[in-house]
Amino acid sequence: MENPIIKKSPSSKLEETLINTFPRICTDCGKLTNKQFLLTNPVLQNTTLSEFIKNANTSYILAKLTIEEFYEGELYLIFTVKEAITIGSLLLTLEDAIIRENADKGIFEGDCTDAFKEFANQVCGMLDNELRPKLPKPIHLKLTSTVLMNKENANTVLSEEILNEERLILTATMQILGFDDGKFILSISKLVGEEFFCEIIAEDTKKFRGTILVVDDSNTDLRIIRKLLGDEYKVLVTDNPNSALSRLQKDHIDLVLIDVHMPGISGITLCERFRRNAMSNAIPIIICSSSPTQENVIQAIRAGAEDFLVKPFTRQKLIEKINKHLINRNVLLNS
Template identity: 75%
Template sequence: MENPLNKKTSSRLEETLISTFPRICTDCGKLTNKQFFLTNPALQSTTLNSFIEKANTSYVMAKFAIEEFYKGEMYLIFAVKEAITIGSLLLALEDAIIRENVSKGVYDGDCTDAFKEFTNQVCGMFDSELRSKLPKPIHLKLISTVLINKENVNTILSEEVLNEEHLVLTVTMRILGFDDGLFMLSIPKLIGEEFFCEVIEENDKQFKGTILVVDDSNTDLRIVRKLLSSEYKIVVTDNPNNALSILQKNHVDLVLMDIYMPGVDGITLCERIKRNAISNAVPIIICSSSPTQENVIKAIRAGAIDFLAKPFTRQRLIQKIDKHVKNNNVLLPCQ
């Protein structure tokens, strides 16, 4: 397993997940009829492919669908021996029999069903806890539980999911009377960052620069972050009224903004940025799904350095941004 992230300060995501532990421990204790503890949390950034390939064991993975404002999946992961222990406890087996099942690796149909019920209950706990803690509406539901290892991982998860950067929160799980295990929660990094509009990064991570993306479409914000986040530090807002404040408080190398937004459109916002002494030197690219000649002329007159038509490919987007970010051949350490 890779080393935990060496962050200067803990992220709001990590703090929020840890704040759910008291509820999880209490309710899981009731489900298993055992004292249940979660301790020593550590957050790491990795891919699921790397995580599983480096493991010397098989896992049982519960997939949770993330719905309402946020979209995607998160994964609750246990080593098979922990899944056997938990499933057997829900079946009310005697401790000695559970230990024997663990030593033999007995994860049969009844145990599988019991463990699935356990993860469904945990999903409901996280759903209830996160609803009150996140700024936007969220709903979680269990999709499936599946045995996963090096041999079958490529048939269980798509190549895109396997190679996407994830934030894995690894926690020591203690169930009274049994050996310590691990309780692991994995969230795609882009979704985890979206919860609080934060950037979660390693201190030694290097980027070409920082891009502020302004768009009232959360779908488009997700697309841009996914296309750019491997090379650029991405800061996003769906409220154009927040853009100037972000520019005044953060170092930004380029602004990418939509032209049609409620309240303040891209042309007006561009003019405001260019009139501000702090932000007027920051290059601006305006984008639109209606790339008329009139829109292009208005954008350039307002101070935009370029215009980009939606939808765009990653290659086209990177080409445009690389062209206008200062010192675009120099990798910049995170600050």
């Protein structure tokens, strides 16, 4: 079986990892369909599902894969109805001529629907097996639904939040021997995709207002902060206080948010270490806590923190605090 043809060097660790699942998918899907199955010419784009659907002139079958264990979110497999009919019919071992006729008529029902769902479940398992050893934290994928989606019903199939959030959409040419080329599409939330390898996947033209390093042992809080700030700031996160100083050697940091209560090293101790390090002693630090005490606040200021922030905080409050200190350092770009 041929390997996928890659048009360009992957721009991120996530893109590289997803593309590296293609050989397994091609081999196993070839066995399922009893046809040569190839995925070629992958292209990663940053968009929303709302924009994706608006620009489409066809209906899709969307298979929702729930991401579980350490990571949380959803990954979508997306096929046109014609492609879903073709794949489902191949699993039913129908003759090629009948498959083409059914696909042209758009007949997607009964056994064909069940067969495609089984195909999506098998691909889910392939992705799960391929991603699990490659990601730094535990992951599990589970197929939870397959549903018809088009411009008319998109708002009922998906929530407004999911439709309008930034997503990474990886599209590859899908070649099944004896049939017209189609598309194999994977869609994942940009925030979740970036979380896989703690990387920022940004458009070349996008300008951030500054770079924020967030140190917090709560992955839920890290996700919330990235979601609150990600549109305007480059947000780097770590749940390991010991790795925080090493991030300074890799990235330019304009401001640090540190949680006060963390196992091993407290936020106060980490703040003191930042202040003793020549590379970080001038970087503004904001200490955060969901259960602050007067002693915490005093210790934070003595350790060198510029500010203290109580969780949970609103986006407006968080940005006000950050902007205040970035402006003081003449870091903030003109808005």
